[in-house]
Amino acid sequence: MSVAAAYMVPHPPLIVPEVGRGQEQGIAGTAEAYRRVAEEIASIRPDTIVVASPHAVMYQDYFHISPGTEAAGDFGQFGAAQVKIEVPYDTEFADELAGLAGREGFPAGTEGERQRELDHGTMVPLYFINERYSGYRLVRIGLSGLPLADHYRLGVYIRQVAERLCRTIVFIASGDLSHYLGEEGPYGYRKEGPEYDRKIMDIMGRADFGRLLEMPEALLWKAGECGHRSFTVMAGALEGDAVEASRLSYEGPFGVGYGVCTYHVTGGRDAYVHLAMHALETYIRTGEKIEVPAGLPVEMTKQRAGAFVSLKKRGVLRGCIGTIQGVQPSLAEEVIENAISAGVRDPRFHPVTEEELTDLTYSVDVLGTAEEIEGPEMLNVKRYGVIVSNGWRRGLLLPNLEGIDTVEEQIDIARQKAGIGGSERVKLERFEVVRHGG
Numbered sequence: 001m002s003v004a005a006a007y008m009v010p011h012p013p014l015i016v017p018e019v020g021r022g023q024e025q026g027i028a029g030t031a032e033a034y035r036r037v038a039e040e041i042a043s044i045r046p047d048t049i050v051v052a053s054p055h056a057v058m059y060q061d062y063f064h065i066s067p068g069t070e071a072a073g074d075f076g077q078f079g080a081a082q083v084k085i086e087v088p089y090d091t092e093f094a095d096e097l098a099g100l101a102g103r104e105g106f107p108a109g110t111e112g113e114r115q116r117e118l119d120h121g122t123m124v125p126l127y128f129i130n131e132r133y134s135g136y137r138l139v140r141i142g143l144s145g146l147p148l149a150d151h152y153r154l155g156v157y158i159r160q161v162a163e164r165l166c167r168t169i170v171f172i173a174s175g176d177l178s179h180y181l182g183e184e185g186p187y188g189y190r191k192e193g194p195e196y197d198r199k200i201m202d203i204m205g206r207a208d209f210g211r212l213l214e215m216p217e218a219l220l221w222k223a224g225e226c227g228h229r230s231f232t233v234m235a236g237a238l239e240g241d242a243v244e245a246s247r248l249s250y251e252g253p254f255g256v257g258y259g260v261c262t263y264h265v266t267g268g269r270d271a272y273v274h275l276a277m278h279a280l281e282t283y284i285r286t287g288e289k290i291e292v293p294a295g296l297p298v299e300m301t302k303q304r305a306g307a308f309v310s311l312k313k314r315g316v317l318r319g320c321i322g323t324i325q326g327v328q329p330s331l332a333e334e335v336i337e338n339a340i341s342a343g344v345r346d347p348r349f350h351p352v353t354e355e356e357l358t359d360l361t362y363s364v365d366v367l368g369t370a371e372e373i374e375g376p377e378m379l380n381v382k383r384y385g386v387i388v389s390n391g392w393r394r395g396l397l398l399p400n401l402e403g404i405d406t407v408e409e410q411i412d413i414a415r416q417k418a419g420i421g422g423s424e425r426v427k428l429e430r431f432e433v434v435r436h437g438g
Contacts (some may be wrong), residue, residue, distance in 0.1 A: 002162045003241065004044050004265055006171040006234050007037050008204050009095070010227070010258035011055070011124040018080040026253045027056035033248035033260035034128040040262065042133035046170040048090045049129070049136045050158055050237070052230040053121030053174045063101075063108035063154055063157035065094050066116075066140040073118030085123045085130065090167075097139070101154075102145025107146070108154060121174040136170075143229040149314035149359060151229045153235060155236020156358075163387045173234035175227015177201075177257025184256010187224060196223030197250070197257040200231075204261045205247035209235035210361055210437065214402050225257075234263075240274055240437070244265040270437035271297055272364040275332060276309050276339035280362075283340045284354050289329050292332045300332040306367035307331065308433075309338040311352070313359050319346040324367065324387065324396055335364055363437035365398055370429040379407045379430055387429040388414040395420065399433060 014020035015031055024031060041049070057064040059337060071137040094110055101108035116124075122140055132342040143151065143160075155171075162169045179185070180193035196219055203211045212232045220228050275296070282290050292301065308322025321341035328334040339362070344351040352360070370387055373379070379386055385399045388411060395418025397410055404410055412422070420426055 002167075002169070003159055003171055003237050004046060005040065005172065006238055006263040008173045008175070008227070008231055008234065008259060008261040009034065009037060009125050010176045010260070011121045011174050012176065012212060012254075012256065012258060013075060013078040013120050013124060014078065015081060015124060016075060016127055018083045019075055019078045026163050027251050027258060029249045030251050030258045030260060031239070036248060037260065037262060038128040038132040041129055041170050044168070044170060045133065046136055047167045048093055048139060048169045049172060050139045050141065050169055051122050051125060051172040051174055052141045052233045053119055053224045054143050054144065054230060055119035055121035056140055057112065057114050058142045058144060059112065059256070060145035061107055062112065063144050063146075064112055064142040065098055065108060066111050066142075067094060067110035067113055068116070071116060071118050071138070073123050075120070075123065078120070080203040083127070085118055085126050086128060087118070087138045090139050093139050093161060093165060093167065096165060097157060100157050100161060104157070106153065106157065107144075107150075108157070125172050125174055141233070143233070144298070146230050147314060147403070148229065151232040152213060152236035152361070153358065155233040156239050159237045159239065164229055171234050171237045173227065173230040175225070175230040177223075177225055177227060177252070179224035179256050181227070181252045181257055182255045186394070187255060189255075190222055190224070192219055192222035193224065196225055197252065197259070200225070200228070201250050201259050204231065204259065207243050207245035207263060209238070210312060210315075210363060212404055213312065213361070227316065238263060238265070240270055240277075241265045242270050270436045271300065272335060272366070273362050275300075275335050276362045276364050277360075279336040280311075280343040280352065281338040281357050284343065284352060284357060289340065290331075290336060292330065292336070296332055300335070301330050303331050304328070305331050305334065307334045307338055308365040308367070309335060309342045310363045311342050311364070312361045313356060318352065318356075318360060319343055319344055319349050322365070322367075322382070324370070324394075331366065361437070364437060365435050368432040368434075370431040373428050373430050375428065376407045376411060378409065379428075381405065381407055381410050383432065384430040385433060386410050386414050387431065388418055388420060388426040389429070390418070390420050390424055390426050393418045393420050400435075
């Protein structure tokens with residue numbers, strides 16, 4: 001077993017009626033979304049709930065995993081000491097995770113306990129969950145000042161431990177969004193606040209997790225968010241899974257953003273992403289190109305199509321190679337060939353080394369049939385990729401790329417890739433893609 005579902009949730013104490021004393025009505029949509037989350041978790045009946053909280057013990061260069069057999073806390077600091085939360089810990093899971101981190105030389109473990117009591121970033125989600133379900137054990141994890149890529153990697157380790165122990169787990173990514181949404185709020189207003197919330201709700205609403213690692217640290221700091229690292233750990237725990245994402249709510253009436261999204265695992269690791277990863281890792285380690293494995297979806301073995309394989313390391317592009325049309329006998333062979341090429345033949349980068357493999361994330365874009373269009377007005381940067389051509393010169397740009405917001409930018413970059421000047425006439429074609437992975 002492994003991760004059955006994951007949830008992005010906020011943690012405003014006033015959403016607890018005994019704390020809010022009526023103020024919770026101002027975020028009724030968030031409360032209703034929380035109840036839906038709790039009902040879903042009760043229907044899953046997980047063995048273990050893993051919570052990543054920005055208000056648990058936090059170190060600059062170390063991830064703290066809460067030790068012990070149980071923990072408790074209350075909302076006394078928010079004027080409601082009578083509201084108590086008690087929960088047993090999954091000690092075996094915590095110890096296994098700490099052991100795996102130690103063997104990998106990764107800075108995470110159960111040492112350094114400073115705050116045994118449950119924090120409100122953990123208690124708010126558990127308040128709603130406990131109303132519907134109590135047959136679980138908890139793993140509580142603090143965040144760190146380490147890079148986002150390390151948070152993602154921690155999530156990957158969490159997934160591996162769940163698989164080793166045959167646990168069915170639910171992951172809770174606890175975190176508020178921007179704290180600078182309005183002058184009426186306790187922290188005031190910064191333009192980066194609404195900007196961050198718009199971007200993060202788009203990313204999380206579509207499970208476009210790869211973009212979490214691309215968000216500039218400066219934007220995160222200026223927006224005053226507190227959940228981004230929790231969300232990134234969750235993304236790592238879902239790495240390679242096919243998920244159904246649902247955006248349940250977003251509110252910010254008190255100057256702080258509260259978003260709720262759900263992720264249900266609909267199948268095992270995405271076949272396209274897993275094939276690309278398997279192909280490159282095997283080639284790097286052995287120098288051999290893999291054969292098409294058994295058990296792939298029919299469309300991968302019976303159809304031909306163009307495909308681009310992109311590699312990122314810590315959110316930064318590490319290689320991208322693709323084909324506009326299928327040149328291999330099958331789509332699966334297209335992915336294998338392009339994955340290897342992205343890792344070792346992209347002329348913009350030196351070849352990927354074996355030491356880098358654990359830091360890579362993969363995405364595979366399968367291209368639909370290109371159609372000629374009359375002009376730029378028939379493009380949409382989010383939906384369509386573009387091909388520009390003049391004679392033998394041809395340039396392609398995929399859709400929905402970070403930092404490319406206008407059709408004009410899209411066409412200009414495609415022209416540059418093809419070596420076509422801005423004043424030269426071009427033929428325009430558009431195409432749609434199916435994106436696998438982040």
